[in-house]
Amino acid sequence: MDLQDQLKNLFPEHEFKEEPKAEPDENAVWLQDDPLLCKYEKRKGKPITIIDGYNGATKDFKILAKELKTTLGVGGSFKDDTIIIQGDYRDQIMQLLKDKGFKVKRVGG
Template sequence: APADALAQQAKPMVNIVLEKKGRAGKQATIITELLADDDALKQLASELKQHCGTGGSARGGEILLQGDCRDKALQWLRERGFKARII
């Protein structure tokens, strides 16, 4: 799977952050430190959004998921070989 291949070339630690500011009071889960080209990042974001059952986007080396999906994202990334942590 594309996620497994990306895990092999990812940085040592992927960060998962919950952001509340600048979003009209809405929460967003942001996954940073992903080293991937745009196509691979979009594919990874698509799989993550489907797993979490939410919307989101991928750009600038980050994946943004709508709402608080930290725990689901952490579990999903670790199952695919990423080293991840919640900040």
């Protein structure tokens, strides 16, 4: 007998109303007004793509970083509120971010 059944036995005339719990969507990401900056650099001779300019929650940005890395099938990291993706994937990243509803600005080259 669980707690709900015990309460029904103690208070038979009371009507219990269960409110549905709104669970946060795992894929929901904070959208912003300012565009994300998509940069291209070379570090130690290797090309990298940097995404910067996000002003939402850090947790959401980490989720976005993981999703980008798994979609592209490449490595990368999340440091100091920037996403670093190994390789030059500016076009694919910009398209993925636009599909999610972000404004994206290409910086450099």
